[in-house]
Amino acid sequence: MLSCGIVGLPLCGKSTVFNVITRAGAEVKPYAGGRTDPNRAVVSVPDARFDRLVSIYAPRKETPASVEFVDLAGLSQGASRGAGLGNAFLSFVENADALVHVVRAFANGEVPHPLDGIDPLRDWQAVEMELIFRDLAVIENRMGRLAAKKKLQPAEEQERLLLEKCQAHLMEERPLRDLELAADEKTLLRGFAFVTLKPELVVVNADDSQTGEGVPGLADLERLGRERGFEVIKVYGAMEMEMAELSPEDQTAFMADLAIDEPGRERLIAAAYRLLGLISFFTVGPDEVRAWTLRDGGTAVDAAGTIHSDLARGFIRAEIVSYDDFAAQDGSKAKLREKGLLRLEGKECPVRDGDIIEIRFNV
Numbered sequence: 500m501l502s503c504g505i506v507g508l509p510l511c512g513k514s515t516v517f518n519v520i521t522r523a524g525a526e527v528k529p530y531a532g533g534r535t536d537p538n539r540a541v542v543s544v545p546d547a548r549f550d551r552l553v554s555i556y557a558p559r560k561e562t563p564a565s566v567e568f569v570d571l572a573g574l575s576q577g578a579s580r581g582a583g584l585g586n587a588f589l590s591f592v593e594n595a596d597a598l599v600h601v602v603r604a605f606a607n608g609e610v611p612h613p614l615d616g617i618d619p620l621r622d623w624q625a626v627e628m629e630l631i632f633r634d635l636a637v638i639e640n641r642m643g644r645l646a647a648k649k650k651l652q653p654a655e656e657q658e659r660l661l662l663e664k665c666q667a668h669l670m671e672e673r674p675l676r677d678l679e680l681a682a683d684e685k686t687l688l689r690g691f692a693f694v695t696l697k698p699e700l701v702v703v704n705a706d707d708s709q710t711g712e713g714v715p716g717l718a719d720l721e722r723l724g725r726e727r728g729f730e731v732i733k734v735y736g737a738m739e740m741e742m743a744e745l746s747p748e749d750q751t752a753f754m755a756d757l758a759i760d761e762p763g764r765e766r767l768i769a770a771a772y773r774l775l776g777l778i779s780f781f782t783v784g785p786d787e788v789r790a791w792t793l794r795d796g797g798t799a800v801d802a803a804g805t806i807h808s809d810l811a812r813g814f815i816r817a818e819i820v821s822y823d824d825f826a827a828q829d830g831s832k833a834k835l836r837e838k839g840l841l842r843l844e845g846k847e848c849p850v851r852d853g854d855i856i857e858i859r860f861n862v
């Protein structure tokens with residue numbers, strides 16, 4: 500299963516945001532330090548389409564899509580040089596498939612700030628720089644080894660040139676995810692587990708007393724996000740963590756009181772799923788309605804293999820209907836067939852988010 504690592508400076512509200520997302524009840528405390536082993540939890544991805552399919556089929560079993568979230572210890576400034584948890588922390592980051600970067604906007608006299616005063620843009624930059632330094636250190640290490648060789652093989656020479664290109668980009672304080680790379684270059688870089696190559700979502704953690712324009716740094720980060728292509732989501736961490744523990748009815752009342760239209764939890768999970776480059780396809784029937792996870796760009800035979808390797812091996816055809824067509828015909832196969840909306844596709848047919856699929860196979 501793919502995982503999102505929650506990163507940020509100490510005491511910015513990472514565990515709070517983790518609890519908002521997962522309802523896992525991780526320890527939240529007003530002082531830094533202590534545990535280094537991360538909190539982990541798997542969450543179902545909220546999906547209105549899935550809920551509708553369940554109501555159409557009333558299946559014996561329902562299985563929504565899921566993603567894992569990992570709550571890491573705080574990243575100290577200087578971590579790439581070993582400060583704080585330093586390298587131990589950075590090795591957790593290496594194992595995540597995507598990063599949820601929490602920055603603190605909330606003011607709270609009880610909770611010290613590791614840098615001086617509330618400044619989300621500065622905090623965001625501080626963590627970005629640590630991640631950039633860490634990737635630079637990995638490159639320097641490898642380049643050092645290559646430089647020590649008498650003669651480079653052509654593949655090594657190609658690697659050296661690519662690393663130089665990455666290094667120059669990082670030196671301009673830009674993450675590798677912003678660097679344009681060819682498919683074979685991406686493959687070459689995979690083994691390095693570069694942390695700035697991972698997709699990233701920025702979460703601004705505000706206090707519920709900070710409404711509208713009152714969230715410091717939010718507008719700046721949003722502007723930067725538009726320029727650089729990252730998503731910024733505002734949450735009221737402490738309040739939403741409390742809210743996550745209420746019944747659905749109480750939550751609705753609570754949100755109405757505070758004039759919040761959508762809980763941060765659902766927005767965060769949906770955004771993380773997109774960030775990971777994932778789509779869902781569905782299998783339906785009276786036994787089970789299930790959402791399966793596929794990498795965006797996956798094909799019919801990839802979908803078959805996700806369900807079971809036998810289905811990929813014995814693949815004949817996939818019967819595919821888009822969710823919108825399916826819902827518009829109330830899930831009636833007869834109507835879908837009559838209107839020609841039920842497609843029979845071969846192995847290489849691309850799967851789109853929301854497709855409902857039945858695999859015909861023979862083993």
Ligand SMILES: Nc1nc2c(ncn2[C@@H]2O[C@H](COP(=O)(O)OP(=O)(O)OP(=O)(O)O)[C@@H](O)[C@H]2O)c(=O)[nH]1
Binds near residue numbers: 528606
């Ligand atoms: N007022 C307010 N306090 C918050 C908010 N979010 C977190 N806090 C408080 O800030 C403190 C730290 O929160 P955590 O979620 O433990 O922060 P963390 O980033 O996980 O901390 P470390 O893991 O120690 O780096 C706790 O005392 C929280 O109650 C918020 O949105 N508003």
Ligand SMILES: [Mg+2]
Binds near residue numbers: 513514515572
């Ligand atoms: Mg924590």
